Amino acid sequence: MPELPEVETVRRGLNQLTLNQNITGGDVLxxxxxxxPFSVDEFIQGIQGRAIIAWHRRGKYLxxxxxxxxxxxxxHLRMTGQLLWLHRDEPLHKHTRVRxxxxxxxxxxxxxxxxxxxxxxxxxxxQVESVITGLAKLAADPFAPEFTVEYLAAKLKxxxxxxxxxxxxxxxxxxxxxIYADEALFKCGVLPETLCTDLQPQQIEQLRKVIIEVLETSxxxxxxxxxxxxxxxxxxxxxxxxxxxxxxAGEPCRVCHNVIQRIRLAGRSSHxxxxxxx
Ligand SMILES: [Zn+2]
Numbered sequence: 001m002p003e004l005p006e007v008e009t010v011r012r013g014l015n016q017l018t019l020n021q022n023i024t025g026g027d028v029l030x031x032x033x034x035x036x037p038f039s040v041d042e043f044i045q046g047i048q049g050r051a052i053i054a055w056h057r058r059g060k061y062l063x064x065x066x067x068x069x070x071x072x073x074x075x076h077l078r079m080t081g082q083l084l085w086l087h088r089d090e091p092l093h094k095h096t097r098v099r100x101x102x103x104x105x106x107x108x109x110x111x112x113x114x115x116x117x118x119x120x121x122x123x124x125x126x127q128v129e130s131v132i133t134g135l136a137k138l139a140a141d142p143f144a145p146e147f148t149v150e151y152l153a154a155k156l157k158x159x160x161x162x163x164x165x166x167x168x169x170x171x172x173x174x175x176x177x178x179i180y181a182d183e184a185l186f187k188c189g190v191l192p193e194t195l196c197t198d199l200q201p202q203q204i205e206q207l208r209k210v211i212i213e214v215l216e217t218s219x220x221x222x223x224x225x226x227x228x229x230x231x232x233x234x235x236x237x238x239x240x241x242x243x244x245x246x247x248x249a250g251e252p253c254r255v256c257h258n259v260i261q262r263i264r265l266a267g268r269s270s271h272x273x274x275x276x277x278x
Contacts, residue, residue: 002077004142004175005218006229006237007060010083013232014055014062014108017085021102023047030097033110035118036131046121047073047100059138059174063128074120074132075110081117084109085232113228138174142211147173149205156196156204163199163207164192165266173211179224179239179246182271183214186244191277192263192270217242245271 002010025048028040037043050070056063062083064073075083080095088105098110098119110117122131129136139155140147155172156163166172167181176184185192187210190203199207218239223229225240226247240247244254249262249271258275 001079001177001227002060002081002229003177003180003224004057004060004215005180005221005239006223007057007062007077007175008219009223009231009237010077011055011057011062013085014052014064014083017232018052018064018102018108019054020051021106022049022051024049024101024103026101027099028097029099030112030115033097033112033115033117033119034121036120036122043119043121046071046123057141058135059141059170060177061132061135061138063132069124071124071126072120072122072128074118074122074128076118076134078112078114078116078118080114080228081110081112082228082230083232084111084230084234086234134170137171139169139171141174142176142215147208147212149201149208152208153201153204156199159196161196162193162265163190163196164268164270166196167211168266168268175215176211178268178270179226179243180211180214180218182246183244184211186271186273186277187214189277192265192272245273247271 026044028034031040034040034043050066052064054065062075086107086109088107093111095111095113096109097112100108120132122128140151156166159166164181167176188206221238223237225237230236245260248260251260253260253273253276256275258273260271261274262269262271
């Protein structure tokens with residue numbers, strides 16, 4: 001599943017390739033990918049003839065600001081969504097769900113095997129959060145100034161649930177998923193099962209710091225190697241080579257050489273070093 005670094009990598013690619021060019025039309029191959037408006041024709045009419053001024057990111061949501069007065073185009077990649085900038089002659093992948101056409105025979109193609117991905121057109125007269133309702137519940141982005149130690153401490157206060165589970169909750173931290181939650185917990189030496197209520201103030205301070213560090217490292221590597229993540233040019237990231245624990249069960253810890261373990265927590269795999277994390 002694409003997490004913050006992958007979505008950020010896609011955003012940067014889109015800002016390099018798609019800006020200030022008119023969307024000449026589109027083709028929706030799977031109607032339910034369009035979460036709003038309910039009419040696919042209305043979706044296409046809303047974005048047609050408009051240009052994208054800038055792509056923004058909030059958590060794992062991408063928001064394209066359309067030419068003045070035309071609202072926003074929202075995209076969530078969910079489990080397997082990919083946005084690819086391609087020539088229109090490129091053969092259609094069988095999981096292609098939406099095509100947005102631009103000049104010079106270019107297109108932005110939304111490919112999504114599991115079909116959980118979503119797109120929205122938010123008309124300018126409507127509040128973005130009222131259409132893309134997930135945004136209203138979203139916590140602060142780890143790179144936003146409001147993501148302070150106090151903010152994170154308040155989010156974790158009185159929560160008797162494992163810290164790993166809390167980190168996956170988008171209303172606690174926006175943008176983290178399984179990979180970077182495991183990596184951040186390793187870097188601050190905290191076991192995934194540790195209850196939020198048992199964390200010491202200095203551990204929360206350290207956790208905030210390493211969340212930002214881990215995400216920055218992955219963005220610099222162009223996103224993850226794991227899963228089917230591709231950037232807009234169809235290239236996988238490089239983060240896997242430097243991962244501390246994620247997907248490394250049975251392999252030696254890069255710090256202490258003990259064997260990395262994997263447990264199931266809230267239905268997800270958690271990877272950790274029993275020596276470095278306590
Ligand atoms: Zn270790």
